[in-house]
Amino acid sequence: MTGRNTVGVGMIGHAFMGKTHSIGYRDVAVIAPLDVPRPRLKAIYGRDTARLEEARERYGWERAVSDWKEIIDDPDIQLVDNVGPNSIHVEPIIAAALAGKHVYCEKPLAPDATQSFEMWKVAREAGVKHMCAFNYRFFPALQLARQMIQEGELGDIYHFRSNFLVSSSLSENRVKSWRDDKTLAGSGVLGDLGSHHIDISRFLLSSDPVRATAVTGIAVGKAGDQQRIETDDLFAALLTYENGALGVLEASRVAGGNMVTSRIEVDGSRGSIRFSMQNLNELEYAGTDKIWRRINVLRDGDPYQKNWLPPGHPLGWVDTFSHEAMHMLAAIGGLGEIAPIGATFRDGYYCAEVVDAIVRSAAEGATANVTYRNL
Ligand SMILES: NC(=O)c1ccc[n+]([C@@H]2O[C@H](COP(=O)([O-])OP(=O)(O)OC[C@H]3O[C@@H](n4cnc5c(N)ncnc54)[C@H](O)[C@@H]3O)[C@@H](O)[C@H]2O)c1
Structure with missing residues (x-):
């Protein structure tokens, strides 16, 4: 890995989608061409300390945090991935984009269109890469x-x-x-x-x-x-x-x-x-x-x-998350755009x-x- 381009990732949430997105990052190391930046799993956030710690250890995150703002404040994190319930997408994603971090967020983007529009507006004005995790596209x-x-x-x-x-x-x-x-x-x-x-x-x-x-x-x-x-x-x-x-x-x-x-x-x-x-x-x-x-x-x-x-060797549903993570990291690395595929x-x-x-x-x-x- 020495000298290779890397992207520090912070993840908000650790349950069902925490697992699939973590698998996605893990697989990037194997499936992505070498010019795609490699993810470094810096910090994972959740409320339930015991389940969070288990997720951290099993999925390979460096540290677990009990306040998502620690992810926003961490200068080693360039990508914030939100896999939490819909209501906790909005505030952390907006804070991340305003801090200049790339943002990747589970669907639906927010509980309603007004909040979703605000997230798009802030991310676009901040000039960061933004992707909504509609994994069917992959x-x-x-x-x-x-x-x-x-x-x-x-x-x-x-x-x-x-x-x-x-x-x-x-x-x-x-x-x-x-x-x-x-x-x-x-x-x-x-x-x-x-x-x-x-x-x-x-x-x-x-x-x-x-x-x-x-x-x-x-x-x-x-x-x-x-x-x-x-x-x-x-x-x-x-x-x-x-x-x-x-x-x-x-x-x-x-x-x-x-x-x-x-x-x-x-x-x-x-x-x-x-x-x-x-x-x-x-x-x-x-x-x-x-x-x-x-x-x-x-x-x-x-x-x-x-x-x-x-x-001919079959792929599975979970592999769409690996394709999606690779797509996001490639865009961050300047190798393509999120749209129109993502x-x-x-x-x-x-x-x-x-x-x-x-x-x-x-x-x-x-x-x-x-x-x-x-x-
Ligand atoms: N792309 C897909 O195929 C797919 C599939 C399932 C879910 N999702 C999306 O992923 C997101 C997460 O869904 P999931 O199924 O992984 O969730 P989940 O139901 O498995 O887990 C949610 C976790 O969040 C915790 N939680 C609840 N309220 C919280 C709060 N205020 N702050 C912090 N933690 C809180 C819960 O205790 C639980 O551990 C949702 O936006 C959902 O729509 C996407």
Whole structure:
């Protein structure tokens, strides 16, 4: 490592996403070309001292801190990665950007669009690199899908269709969490899982939603229950995109036998594609002959496979975080930009406007326009 360009990282949070992002940094050492700066895992923040210390040791962070401001004040840290609950994204990320640090933040960027806009504005004005962790963009199959759409293989795009179905709210051992609290989370399954598909629709279609007609619901934990929750655990939305395409999106935390089902389809005048996260190394494609074919995406030409293993060796969901970390570090090292492959804070903010429009539409029982502020 002597003489190699390194980036000191500070991480806010240490739970589920703390683990995946730490795996991402670990893998960069093996998969990233040598000109990509190597991460140095300087400090990790959390509230629960015992769990924090365990995470620090297992994931390889140098020190654990009980106040996130120590990360902001540390001159050896150039990148602040926020993997905490939605409500604790805003203040530390803004403080980090104002201190001149690059910022990488889990989705949704913030509990609402107003706060998301503020984060984008501050990061942009500070001139730091900013990335929202929409890791779906780093599935090789979805990058291939985007390329095929851009090259016109599907013709004019008419439909985006997706569902993201889990059953976590049905568990007998369910415990209330920050995800059930409107102030801490913003929305429920909509911002949590729906935001991934809203973002990937923008990524694939290169077009922004302009209208939303939606229904949201709370299926478990209604008022009066001990497990009372304030946020939606199912939603369905119709989106109209600027280019005229129609989106049909749904997500649920009460979807019976589904553990993690995540499917995406796009139809155009010349063909269709289908993607399922349970079969993430393949993209299904049918052209004008209407015959479905399975494309193994881990072949020569894939931007990630060559860094891993010989073509055809399967990758997994968690590897998207390694691709994402490599992308962020390469941008910091001046080897590329976050956009258009990575989601910038602008993308995080645009997605938040769509989420807010879905919430408005569901509350008012009417179609809501999606409007975006610009810088
Ligand atoms: N990219 C993805 O695929 C993906 C997947 C899951 C979660 N996420 C996002 O990652 C973020 C974190 O989610 P997670 O699933 O890792 O969280 P989690 O539910 O696993 O853990 C959250 C942790 O934060 C702690 N916490 C709660 N309130 C806190 C506060 N005010 N200050 C400090 N700590 C607090 C909790 O005790 C818990 O340990 C969220 O923004 C979520 O939307 C992204």
